[in-house]
Amino acid sequence: MSPELDREVPVLLVKVGHYPQSYSTLGVVRSLGRLGVPVHAMVEDRYTPTALSRYLARAVVRPSTGREPPGQLLAGITAAAQAVGRRSVAVATDDEAAVLLAEHAAELSPYLLLPPVAASLPRRLADKGGLYGLCRAHGVAAPHSGAAGSREELVVLARELGYPVVLKNLAPFARLRRPAVGHTTKVADEAELLAACPADGGVLVQEYLPAESAQDWFTHLCCGPGGTPLAVFTGRKYRSWPPDGGVTVRAAAEPNPELASLAAEFCRRIGYCGTADLDWRFDLRDGRYKLVDFNPRVGAQFRLFETVRGVDVVRALHLDRTGRPVPQGPQLERDFVVGQLDLMTSVASRSLPARLPRQPRRSRQRAWLSADDPVPALAEAARFGGRAVAHLARSTGTQARAALIRRAA
Template identity: 70%
Template sequence: MQRAGPDLDRAVPVLLVKVGCYPQAHSPVGVARSFGRLGVPVHAMVEDRFTPTAVSRYLSSAFVRPTTGREPPRLLLEALLAAARSVDGRSVAVATDDEAAVLLAEHAEELSPHLLLPAVPAGLPRRLADKGELRLLCEANDIPTPRARAPRDRAELLAAAREWGYPVVLKNLGAFSRLDRPAVGATTVVRDEAALLAACPSELLPALLIQEYLPPEHAEDWFTHLCCGPGGEPLAVFTGLKLRSWPPGAGITTRARALPNPPLAELAARLCRQIGYSGVADLDWRLDRRDGRYKLVDFNPRTGAQFRLFETTAGVDVVRALHLSLTGRPVPQGPQLARHFGVGQVDLLSTAVTAWRERTPPADPWPRRGTERAWLCRDDPLPALAEAVRFGGRPALRIARRALSAPLAPLRMVPR
């Protein structure tokens, strides 16, 4: 099934690049559908043959190579090169996690014979994915951020929390360290000192960021998804409002709305111009109503999970803009469409938990008409089925993830 969209070069395939084990991620499925509907061949690195991405009708082939992110960089690079060489012709590489974005940027010279890559400075994605380095970049470029520190020990950790007051937010500091030696399982809101000490029981802290908490009654969660060309020149910039997340208040987006916000779009574009960022990115912001400023919380130098929320009237989303740019084609301009985005069972779970905590009826529990769904769609039903099976079997998957600490398995190509 092909749909109207920009004039992509169908002779140039796409390779989805990933590091680590996250078979239930929906952004790779969105990338496969976005390109596949326009007739562009899509290949993907996957954990196994039955991930939602691997069973998409829009995937041309899956390269089964489980990784943890704890492997030596040379082994990860060899896996990526093997996948890239197995595709017929140079591919547009699309990173679906921070580690993949870092790997592509830092080894661009070795990868360029096989992959088309944005001209991003080699060390920039690693700095952007590192929460401490991001704060320094924001300070140097006059971009507001919440107060944050990368404490060296528990004394500095406790001092920051006592200075700012509870709750505080804990995050893993950088790419790869979050997989190799995670400080927290995910972004974590800590509500008192006892909980903080329980989360960090050792005097020797892992790579950790403590961040000021902006209370929801005084804040809104926004994001910008964009694609920039050489020198950070914006090719497509979208803005949207996060409505729900999992875990509630501090997790992945489960319901969102595309909403034009010109001041925020310009703020994000200005940052990318100043630092020379090129490629696709997902920036998370928090509007602090107490001072009226948008504060940058995260800069993800790769495709964002909810990127399919955004599309222009010309059929351009951020990954299509990347493909057009890297193949020397113009990126058609147009306003963003008014859309919603939902993430199936996880959004229902978030809705139920929030309603229980607040003792109120569920707010807008069902997707609105015209919602872009992360999983369920008529022209590609199998990813939703694969996700439902894995969602029900999550405890078994956690056990399987522990087993992935074993050495890399041989690369296997699964034709479709």
């Protein structure tokens, strides 16, 4: 069963930054395209996996790095929206796009149907320090955190929290323009801390919740005006890439009424409207769910979640923005896997289980493979293989140079 969407209203996937191998954008194209909604997507080039999907109405080639001036990025979004030819529902696939859409809603509203979220809220939620402040203000548990503006503050905060600690880029756009760390990074001591953050500022230092004493959960949801929950889903994260904190590569949809209520109530209190992806850690030591990240946009693994009525978060968004009711119903229980990245994580993290327990009644959602849309998986395999070969060549070259230096010494 699938909801009746308004096929006369198209969708535009809005993105900022260079990530051509995104399975979240492909998921949006397949989810809405299969129901007959015309989906247009901003892409880096015409050969990205998303651009090659049979369900994509149009690939709008608008490459960006995220380091461009805001005015230039906004002009690119406006041009893409105008190219669609009709006012369309906007779906942000990264934090920076969500921030721009909210802060420039008045300018973009002639071309895009946007959720009525407060202009400043997505930026505050995407900022790790801003999120921590909102959690404290609204009584939501979160790992103890602090923003470091200098290396001296970095050292002091890490000592106060106690090693190991987790380092994250603090704010949207900064992670693209001047990243403090390459990705979420766990450091064991001060030497690793200083090596991981050679530059001043722009980093969040966060309390580390030990893997043996915690469970990784997430909530994906779509809220209407005023933070009214339209669809709320919960699931467990079992593996990620990189292993210590990255994108989900193996997960399972698991109903968790307590967590669903916690996420929905937080969004209601802050008045959040639109799609969101929230990462939580359940701390087994005190029995509390602690909010780790709030991504004010569609999550990478959102296609893990769907109700028995055929509703996922982007379908809920389209229904809401076109004035249609969102059918309610329990979520399906199924698994999600990102093939090659899951294999890499399995090899790199031998302490984790090799696979999730399989249950006959559970279906499996794959990030890339799809019998009715095979070309994107082939394109991803080609790009992934090229990256793997390049990475291996760099590693081999580095090892060879090190060997030569040792021999010369």
